[in-house]
Amino acid sequence: MDNTPYKILIIDDDPFYLKVLGDAFSNNGFTVLTANDGIEGVKAFLEKAPDTVISDLVMPRMGGVSTCIEIARLAGDNPPIIALLTSMFQESPHEHDVPEMGAKVHIPKSTKPMDIVILIEQLLARKKYLQS
Numbered sequence: 001m002d003n004t005p006y007k008i009l010i011i012d013d014d015p016f017y018l019k020v021l022g023d024a025f026s027n028n029g030f031t032v033l034t035a036n037d038g039i040e041g042v043k044a045f046l047e048k049a050p051d052t053v054i055s056d057l058v059m060p061r062m063g064g065v066s067t068c069i070e071i072a073r074l075a076g077d078n079p080p081i082i083a084l085l086t087s088m089f090q091e092s093p094h095e096h097d098v099p100e101m102g103a104k105v106h107i108p109k110s111t112k113p114m115d116i117v118i119l120i121e122q123l124l125a126r127k128k129y130l131q132s
Contacts, residue, residue, distance in 0.1 A: 006124055007048060009033040011041035011067060012056040012085070017109065021054065021085075024113035028121070038062025038070075045071050050080055052120050055103070057086035068102025081123045083107050085116075093119055 008030045010021050022032045033048050035041035037059045045053060053071055057064035068082050083105035093107040093116075100106070105123065107116055 005029050005031045006052065007031045007033060007050040008052045008054065008120065009035065009041060009044055009048065009050040009080075010054050011035045011038060011044075011059070011064070013037055013059045014056065017056070017085070020113050021116065024117050025120075028117050030117075038064065038067030041067050042070050042074070045080075046074065051124060052081040052083070054083045054085050054107070054116070054120075057084050057088060057101070064103075065101045068099070072099065072102060081105065081120065081127065083120070085109055095123075 008025050010018055010032065012018050013036055018034045022034055026032045033044050033050055035044045038055070039062045041055060055064040055067050064084050064086070068084060072079050072082060082103045084101060084103040085107045087109040090108060093105065093111055095105050107119070
């Protein structure tokens, strides 16, 4: 069995969210990459090829929608799990059949970090199962 940790890229201009989410994922065995905006995020995606990308919606230079769309375009046939994290969504995390605003998963920032980790772990497990 492959024990290589999953890589997650967290893109947010708020250092608090980068720290809190980064700690939650690293404490659960993920390799955590971070970027402060969409431009840095796209560059990190190209350099590090993470399994999952979580992007804030509102950021300077390049917003979350453009970031997610660009990462999905660059990924081609094997895109990472792409999630938008924002305070603009108030409902519970949800998944779309077709990407909306560049991401198949939308997560409100009010979601507990451990719940986000669990959600991403479930999505990664399903993706791995479907690819086998």
